[in-house]
Amino acid sequence: MNARSLCALAVCTLVWTATPRARGQTGAPPSTQPATQPSTPPSTPPSTPSANDATPAPAPQINTAPIPIAPATQAPATGPRVRSISPDLSPEALFQEASNAFLSGDLARAAAAYGALTEEGVVSAELETNLGTALLRQGRRGLAALHFERALYLSPGDDEARADLTEVRRGNVDRLEGEAEDGGGETLYRFLSPLPGTVSSIVLLAAFGLGWILVLIRQLAPALWTRGSLGQIALGAFVVAALAGLVTMGAATAHRMALRRAVVIAASAPAREGPAARSASPFEVHEGTLVRVDDTLNGFRRIKLANGLTGWVSSEAVELVVPPRWGGAQ
Numbered sequence: 001m002n003a004r005s006l007c008a009l010a011v012c013t014l015v016w017t018a019t020p021r022a023r024g025q026t027g028a029p030p031s032t033q034p035a036t037q038p039s040t041p042p043s044t045p046p047s048t049p050s051a052n053d054a055t056p057a058p059a060p061q062i063n064t065a066p067i068p069i070a071p072a073t074q075a076p077a078t079g080p081r082v083r084s085i086s087p088d089l090s091p092e093a094l095f096q097e098a099s100n101a102f103l104s105g106d107l108a109r110a111a112a113a114y115g116a117l118t119e120e121g122v123v124s125a126e127l128e129t130n131l132g133t134a135l136l137r138q139g140r141r142g143l144a145a146l147h148f149e150r151a152l153y154l155s156p157g158d159d160e161a162r163a164d165l166t167e168v169r170r171g172n173v174d175r176l177e178g179e180a181e182d183g184g185g186e187t188l189y190r191f192l193s194p195l196p197g198t199v200s201s202i203v204l205l206a207a208f209g210l211g212w213i214l215v216l217i218r219q220l221a222p223a224l225w226t227r228g229s230l231g232q233i234a235l236g237a238f239v240v241a242a243l244a245g246l247v248t249m250g251a252a253t254a255h256r257m258a259l260r261r262a263v264v265i266a267a268s269a270p271a272r273e274g275p276a277a278r279s280a281s282p283f284e285v286h287e288g289t290l291v292r293v294d295d296t297l298n299g300f301r302r303i304k305l306a307n308g309l310t311g312w313v314s315s316e317a318v319e320l321v322v323p324p325r326w327g328g329a330q
Helices: 003-018 091-103 107-119 125-137 141-154 159-170 185-192 197-220 222-227 230-259
Strands: 261-264 268-271 283-286 290-297 300-304 310-314 318-320
Touching: 091 107, 091 125, 107 125, 125 141, 125 159, 141 159, 141 261, 185 230, 197 222, 197 230, 222 230, 230 261, 268 310, 283 310, 290 318
Parallel strands: none
Antiparallel strands: 261 290, 261 318, 268 283, 290 300, 300 310
16 A cells, blocks of 8 residues: 555544444546757857866865765766776775875875775765765766765755755756746755655554554444543544655655656767667757656667756766666666
């Protein structure tokens, strides 16, 4: 039984318990218009922004405190390593080496060490923020935006990651027409993502179970029901269950939205009319652009931009915010 059914059943039971009953009574379009307006003149092909071309970012702040190590399966790196990292280092030593390299200005080695930690299966909002910061200072805006998005998925209240992500988006090449008219999807996601889905589901089950236990007592021992305050407790339990059900449904909706979020990590990628390299390409997307993935076929992903335009891009050009190793889609 899903959360919506539990919530509806809780409300119906609430009404049933509040009604006096006699003893023994039972209740029964594809578009050809360009999706983007490059900030550079049309005659100049878009190129990968460099650190000098990017909008100046505030002085980076990284978390150098040790982070918890959560074991997970191995997964491919999200970006190429710049320098090799010793495989004999422990995760704690890797994190310390990465932090020292960043503070000393060796951004390439810092990014490589942080990336090695993600390959080791370490899942941490601080790690994702630090890796994004190192990549941003190298001018790798697409991968930086990806890791800031992941940090916010793990910790929606991370103000540092949100500020850094805003800085990346401010320097994006793409200027989406109608971006503010996306139906409020981004606003809805930001509102729902902090909801504690796991906690609310536990509260839902506990309160709903308690309410039905008290209803059973009403049927088996009506005298005990009338002498005590069990009726009020049952009513309160079903009210709590209904509220917890709403929170659970909101958190589940945010999770489904998160599984479809992706970031363009290629400098530029043609968006085609079909999942084939020979299909026409009416527009391009550029690194750092947030998209929604609707389908995957033949090495292509069907993406939807905030302004509603859709197209097929190479799977290598976009990366899901929630990777498969975290339980995301393939």
